[in-house]
Amino acid sequence: MDDDRISERERLQIEQIMELDLEELLVEEVDDLQDSDSDDLHANGHGYDGGGTSSRFTFNTCLASMHTYLGDVEDTHHRVAFLEGGAILNLPIFYLQGVVLFPEATLPLRVLETNFIAAVERALNQVDAPYTVGVVRAHMNPDNGRIKFATVGTTAEIRQYRRLEDGSLNVVTRGQQRFRLRRRWIDAEGVPCGEIQIIQEDLPLRTPRDACGNLAPYGGLHDRSLPYMPPSNDCSAKSGGSRDVDNDSEANSDESFEGSLSLTERRVHQFAISSTPGYNAIDESTSSDDEKSEVQFKRSHQDTDSVGSLHSEPENEDVRLENSPKSRMQSCKGKQPINYWGNNNINHLRKVPKAFWPSWVYRMYDSYCLAQRAADLWKQIVGAPSMEGLVKKPDLLSFYIASKIPVSESTRQELLEIDGISYRLRREIELLESVDRIRCRNCQTVIARRSDMLVMSSDGPLGAYVNPHGFVHEVMTLYRATGLVYRGPAVKEYSWFPGYAWTTINCATCETQMGWLFTATNKNLKPRLFWGIRSSQVSDNTH
Template sequence: MEDERLLEMERYQMEQIRELDLEELQVEEVDDLHDSSDDDLGAADRVYGGAASSVEFTFNTGLASLHSYLGEVEDTHRRMAFLEGGAILKLPLFVLEGVVLFPEATLPLRVIQPNFIAAVERALTQVDAPYTLGVVRVYRVTANGRTRFATVGTTAEIRQYRRLEDGSLNVVTRGQQRFRLRRHWTDVEGVPCGEVQIIEEDQPLRTPCDAFGKLTPCINLRSHMQSHMGSLNASRAKLHQSRVEDKVSDSNSEESFESALSVAERRIHHSVVDPSYGCTVMDESTSSDDEEFLSESDLQFRRPFQNDSESIGSLQVDCKTQIETAELGLGNSSNSGKKSSKGEELDRCWRKTDINQFRRVPRAFWPYWVYRMYDSYCLAERAADMWKKIVGAPSMDGLVRRPDLLSFSIASKIPVSESTRQELLEIDGISYRLRREIELLESVNLVRCKNCQTVIARRSEMLVMSTEGPLGAYVNTHGSVHEIMTLYRANGLALIGRSQIEYSWFPGYAWTISSCATCETHMGWLFTAINKRLKPRSFWGIRSSQVADDMQKH
């Protein structure tokens, strides 16, 4: 039922394309297009802001996503089941420069070279993964002129194809699964092949339901530590008070003994049996240690999380045991010397206590906002909302409950350079990919020429001309695939040659090659309406492979 609905929609769109082809060709002059009225630019601004229902925007964006310039292509009626994560298999490869394919994205191909024609033929008949190609981006190393393969690519399922009279093939593929390229070679027939391992995608992360409420957040642990310190100090004060009382009770019996001693003997006696001197010194030193500990612990709470198996509980038990032992010793009145030595032993134990044990506290329960930073569903909702405000179409709201698909959908449509898109493809982890995409969406960047850094446009001047989004892949008659971002305004570009209407990626528009006016690099094309009822009257298609990587915010 769904396939019938899609076929009916395609037939309707093809009728619209034929009507546009029958219109009287009336290509506007380029000078007039640069002087577009404010109404046209205002309409483009409204489209960029997400209000695609503006009456000034009359182009049917569904036509571009059909790739009708390829002619009639036959549906293979094959839907390849997803391969198991970690599976290793051999696939014929399509190595493309300036193109990054993502799962669920469409990739059109015009296959002219014999070795790639053989690669498609092999993909149609192979047993392990029928109708499947491996698509890998290649880097051109300018130092020695050689090319380098990316380590991560995407499997592409052949959905439609047509064999032309000259032997070439028109193919429409769709991205399926990411893979890691283990090795690649060219077989005896000249077919590029590769051994790939399917990447096992992780599951979307969600904040555990029991992550809150059982323990207070880590930020409240400081007050707990200070209260524990207070209880220990209170125990020590109680111990000291017991010593004072014992000394008062024994003072009367010692007075008669001391009176019979000489001054020198009395001094020796005090130094041996009187613990007050040592106790005073230790009290002063321990007091300074307490202040040092509080300042150190206060700094510790401002440090990042440290995973440690020790906890404050063990220290609390040890100190409590020492205090109880000392109190039992004080209760024994048979020997005051032992009482004093036990008290001094406790003070020494306290002073030698490793205060790092207080720092090694398990911090497993964080505030809610910390968990939200890596909750895939929260990030998906935030990314979809930002996409709606910044880009507008297509809407990502329907994918919020599928963060994995949403992350790939945004990555395949976000208008950034090809190297940045390759970076997004290589990120393992849905949450990390979404966080990077949110960072890119938050940046209001300038579009610069990759070679000379000339400012071409602002990304705020994006224009969505396809249901695929503001960036899409298209193939020309020579078989070169280009990923272009569409903009309603551009600067610093020069036009080369005359307008052409054949093989136009956007039905109803003629195209003219454009280059950077500074370094003369091929930057893209200017598309102009061939009849006055199409809006916008003109727009630019800029190659993502020629956009600089730097992220400018001004």
């Protein structure tokens, strides 16, 4: 009997040793696959080349964006018209943890609870906004441990749905418009509802053509490199001569420019003129503000006339003779100063294009300039194909980058709440320039760098996916990650990426569930493996 017990104990020990050896072999195999595959992807621009895909990248990224794991879903063949900004209406509301939905982004849903099934049914049949639900981010308040709801969300149009035998629903939605949540309640059927107000989106800002003009702004009058002509009878003041400036645009006249300014801006504008070199105090006996402005204009625009003389030629011989050295000498001898500021010259100078601020100030808020800069930064990080189409639509580009940028969900909620395209783009540019490391939210362990991002879906490197239990996860895909350990066997069923098996991964330091490791089930599929990290587990600390 004892011998049987000993042999049984030995047999168990041998099996455990064999399991450990097998586990070590599996770890080594995964590491080898990761190293070789990372080199391939790194050498080929994260799975993309100039044509859009690498020769070593064989996965069809369109499959992930189709959410094939949901099975056959029927198209509703209904497209929601955009609601007018400021419109107020009631909608069924989905409160989702770990999700921030942006306009034009795809959101899959696995609806299991009775009240949410009723919410979808109501959305399909409502009159005001058919096929539309509201999506609001919900998160845990660390101070009191209670659920907190965001006040800004996005309407979602139901594009596809399928009713299963157990009564549950598979739904694919698409973000439409931002809204503010005015109030919320649960009706008699248990359906979460909310009164929302559609946010009026601004139009993309472009620097007006007549804002900067063709010449330097008023700030250029302070340039010491330009010739200076003090308004006096001294002979040195007459060396510049009078020149005509050709500009037929009345929109750039001095009256229209100053007339478009507020009282405060006009004062700053006039102060900028009066502070130019050579300015003399205005005679207090001047009868009106208009006359004072004209005197300021005459005295301060002598430098502008000098600028014009660098780009134009005298129109006739009389002007040439008038500006000749001999003519200037005769004028000095006769003590008769030449009148350089006749009425005609003043009228011409009033038409000179002027800018209140330097051109770089306008570019700071030019939506199209900001869109081009953001697109260039995004392409450097992701290596995605050309985004010229989105650059021409700065509003859509700002939402696209905000929905894909590798930052925490709280930062992405911040981007959703920013009103103004130029302000949102400026914040995204700041993030794209500063975001470098992807860290665990709990222990701040560095998981990856932004250069490790991998595009495994035609929707981009970050997308929303839903599991069989109805939990939606926003996942960023990486071709390289560190500080992670995987738990459990690889599972092929219900994979978000067809042809890949998934394994749960945890942070090696704090054991937080960070996402999944995806490994190819077909040896011809590239990449052989990649990582999916939940954005809800990513830290705000990006340095």
